Amino acid sequence: MWQGAVLADSADLVARDGVVYFPPDAVDWRYLQRSAKRTWCPWKGRARYYTVAVGDAVGRDAAWTYPRPWPWSGGLRGRVAFGPPIMIDVPPPAGMKPRPA
Known part of the structure; x- marks a missing residue:
């Protein structure tokens, strides 16, 4: 979620090098x-970028x-990752307890 939009x-999800990738059909392409x-x-190939816009x-x-x-x-292939300023909130795997704050 970013700026109130999912x-x-x-x-x-697929995680590589600390980045989470979503399948393309899970992405709301309107944004x-x-x-x-x-x-x-050199390890993944050519990346294509998108600007994310929600309201202003x-x-x-x-x-x-x-x-x-x-x-x-x-x-x-085709999966989408998000970087700054967008933060991805991924719950811990089943059975894993989050670290205390």
Whole structure:
């Protein structure tokens, strides 16, 4: 959730390098606008970025996906990740207790 909008919701998550990736059908694409930014990762491939806009709040290039990742990237094809300023709240796995504050 960001700025009161649920950007993505799914239990089918993939985590890589501290980043959580959502399946594309779990993303509310109304809030994402394709940006011109592209980056290259030698382990995952070329990333395509999206600007996230909710009302007047804009997170420039705050979401990305790997449309055609390398085969060894572990199932990232088409999945969407979110970065700053968007924080992902993922509950701990079943049976795991959260750390005390």
